[in-house]
Amino acid sequence: xxxxxxxxxxxxxxxxxxxxxxxxxxxxxxxxxxxxxxxxxxxxxxxxxxxxxxxxxxxxxxxxxxxxxxxxxxxxxxxxxxxxxxxxxxxxxxxxxxxxxxxxxxxxxxxxxxxxxxxxxxxxxxxxxxxxxxxxxxxxxxxxxxxxxxxxxxxxxxxxxxxxxxxxxxxxxxxxxxxxxxxxxxxxxxxxxxxxxxxxxxxxxxxxxxxxxxxxxxxxxxxxxxxxxxxxxxxxxxxxxxxxxxxxxxxxxxxxxxxxxxxxxxxxxxxxxxxxxxxxxxxxxxxxxxxxxxxxxxxxxxxxxxxxxxxxxxxxx
Numbered sequence: 001x002x003x004x005x006x007x008x009x010x011x012x013x014x015x016x017x018x019x020x021x022x023x024x025x026x027x028x029x030x031x032x033x034x035x036x037x038x039x040x041x042x043x044x045x046x047x048x049x050x051x052x053x054x055x056x057x058x059x060x061x062x063x064x065x066x067x068x069x070x071x072x073x074x075x076x077x078x079x080x081x082x083x084x085x086x087x088x089x090x091x092x093x094x095x096x097x098x099x100x101x102x103x104x105x106x107x108x109x110x111x112x113x114x115x116x117x118x119x120x121x122x123x124x125x126x127x128x129x130x131x132x133x134x135x136x137x138x139x140x141x142x143x144x145x146x147x148x149x150x151x152x153x154x155x156x157x158x159x160x161x162x163x164x165x166x167x168x169x170x171x172x173x174x175x176x177x178x179x180x181x182x183x184x185x186x187x188x189x190x191x192x193x194x195x196x197x198x199x200x201x202x203x204x205x206x207x208x209x210x211x212x213x214x215x216x217x218x219x220x221x222x223x224x225x226x227x228x229x230x231x232x233x234x235x236x237x238x239x240x241x242x243x244x245x246x247x248x249x250x251x252x253x254x255x256x257x258x259x260x261x262x263x264x265x266x267x268x269x270x271x272x273x274x275x276x277x278x279x280x281x282x283x284x285x286x287x288x289x290x291x292x293x294x295x296x297x298x299x300x301x302x303x304x305x306x307x308x309x310x311x312x313x314x315x316x317x
Contacts, residue, residue, distance in 0.1 A: 044290030073286035112155035
């Protein structure tokens with residue numbers, strides 16, 4: 001039998017992103033919905049960053065990492081949604097070969113950084129609640145910056161290596177990706193050459209970006225729960241645990257959406273279910289994060305109020 005027709009990777013000019021729907025009558029609705037969500041995401045996360053940077057009383061480790069999480073969320077969403085909106089607007093489904101690899105790199109990097117920051121924020125809450133006397137030492141400004149730099153390095157290097165390894169893959173003539181973004185697994189399904197090292201890299205990155213941060217988060221909240229339930233008064237328990245409520249909500253939403261697809265039996269996997277999960281953790285959760293972290297946080301409401309020139313605008317009655 002002859003080999004399937006191949007297109008050398010140097011000759012590949014573009015891929016086709018099939019998007020969320022092939023029905024022409026749904027394109028205008030999809031464009032309006034995702035444009036609205038993207039604008040809300042960018043505005044909300046920008047306000048969080050501005051509020052924290054302009055309020056000296058928020059210059060603490062918890063808000064330092066929150067500001068970086070907001071920046072990461074904005075970049076994570078920007079890696080995929082603008083291209084999807086452009087394709088809908090121009091009625092084109094193409095993405096260039098270099099553009100696909102660049103998008104993949106940024107999605108892997110910022111997605112991994114999101115996981116890493118959530119883990120660091122869980123550790124911050126653990127130190128604040130379980131070791132309050134050592135908090136200023138364990139979470140000093142120098143160590144916070146060091147942890148942030150380590151997160152950037154731990155996510156950037158594997159994402160770059162994975163992207164560079166993809167440049168060695170030869171793709172078949174069929175180049176349609178059944179997603180609205182360049183999904184690494186979908187790309188490998190289009191390959192005509194050996195992809196074992198690429199598949200191994202995906203597993204390695206999954207362990208680094210998902211499993212390891214999740215284990216740290218679970219361990220941190222296990223210790224936090226043990227310490228909180230050891231507090232004798234209900235009011236004290238609620239005050240201690242309320243500082244973790246927003247972060248825990250984001251963690252449950254983010255990892256719940258990932259596990260809802262990738263831990264299901266392979267027989268239930270489909271491009272449609274994976275696209276729905278991707279919309280949840282790439283678009284909806286980054287849009288909700290500013291609301292989750294500010295609606296029940298009095299300090300954030302005061303900072304946002306001052307940002308708009310009215311210190312009482314966002315205060316609870």
